[in-house]
Amino acid sequence: MNHTNPSTSKATKGLSMLLGLVVLGSSLSAMTGCRGDRTDKPPRRFFPDMDYQPKLKPQSETEFFVDGKSNRDLVEGTIPFGTTTHDTSGLENTEWANKIVADRARMLKDDETFYFGLVAGSSNTETPQYVDRMPMPVTKELILEGQEQFNIYCSACHxxxxxxxxxxxxxxxxxxxxxxxxGDQRFIDRSQDSAKDGYLFHVIREGLYTPDGQIRMPSYKHAVNQEEAWAIVAYLRVLQAAQNVDPSTVDQSLLGEQPAQPATESANDGGEG
Ligand code: HEC
Structure with missing residues (x-):
């Protein structure tokens, strides 16, 4: 067992560290002056071997290689890495290029349905048409993703x-x-524009404004990407189905224990006050 008073030794240690820092700090500032000070003298270089390193520039000549080129020729089959020209002509069926092809499509946003919820070819016409159905299969994963996003971003209001x-x-x-x-048929009955998958997607991404620009509902573009917005649309259909289901048609064995209904608040605390 060590019997030195731990608090005293801690305090001494702390003090000497502090002293050390002060000394280091003042000597450093004496050496370097203050950043932002103007001077006509050449800058001091503390690590000249880092500032000036021997290196080969891409287009320069060198005696080091027999062909005199500082650039080495690419090994056959080299795969572009990092930034690319995104020229994917001829690469569409190459597995490694799929990601680049997808990145390119994302940048150009040339899929009007996925990016804007519109019928392909209608975005530049007088009457852009919202698609009836979302452009991907509705899977359980998509619905669960939509549920998570809806609960985060939409439930606070809706x-x-x-x-x-x-x-x-x-x-x-x-x-x-x-x-x-x-529950409102305006968002359920797909024969109405306001119930089309594409329109619901559009509202999520763009929000709602009055003609003079007053906000009615905020845009959620910053928070949910296109995929997530479509997932929310899929989940909205689940919420609609849940409101309109005939209980007698539900297989009771599939139902878990029902949560107790929370007591509904009678007073609107807040409101116009
Ligand atoms: C800050 C509150 C708020 C949030 C959060 C919010 N909404 Fe809304 N939303 C509104 C209001 C208010 C309206 C009604 C506007 C009106 O009637 O003018 C509305 C209307 C809508 C409409 C109907 C559009 C129409 O043409 O009438 C849809 C669809 C909708 N919201 C979807 C969503 C979804 C999905 C989310 C989550 C991404 C969401 N909202 C988040 C406030 C909100």
Whole structure:
């Protein structure tokens, strides 16, 4: 067992470290002066071998290699790494190039449906058309992803159930009542534009504004990418189905224990006050 008083030895150690730092700091500042000071003298170089290193520049000549080129020729089959020209002509069926091809498509956003929810070829016309159905298969993973994103970004206003009105904690204080996404036919009946997958996607990405630019609902472009926005649309369909299901058709054995309903608040604390 060591019997020195631990607190005293800690304090001494701390003090000497502090002293060391002060000495180091003042000598460094004496050596270097203050950054931002103007001077006509050439800069001091403390590590000249780092500032001036022997190196071969790409297009320069060298005696080191017999062919005199400082650039080495690429080994056959070399794969571009990092930045590329994104010229993918002829590479479409090459596995390693798939990512580059996808990156390029993402940059150009040339898939009107995936990026904008529009029918292909309609974005530059007088009447852009929203697609009825999302451009990817609806899988369980997609729905679960949508549920997570909806619960994070939308439930605060539209409620976890999507019923809007006062069902979201922020929504009930919002100056405009959030729409009922789960029960209103405007968002269910696909014969109406406002119920098309493409339109719901568009609202998520762009938000809603009055003609004079007043915000009705914020855009979530900064938070959810295209894939996630489509996932939210898929989950909205689940919330809608849940509101319209005939309980007698549900296989009871599939239902788990039902959570107790939380007591509904009677007073609107906040509101216009
Ligand atoms: C800050 C509150 C708020 C959040 C968060 C929010 N909304 Fe909204 N949303 C609103 C309000 C308010 C309206 C109704 C606007 C109106 O009627 O003018 C609305 C309307 C909508 C509409 C109907 C559009 C229409 O044409 O009437 C859809 C669809 C929608 N929201 C989807 C979503 C989704 C999906 C999310 C999550 C990404 C989300 N909202 C997040 C407040 C919000």
């Amino acid at each position: 409620g976890y159930d999507g019923l809007g009105g006062s069902s979201g904690t922020v929504g009930r204080l919002w100056s405009i009542a959030p729409a009922n996404l789960a």
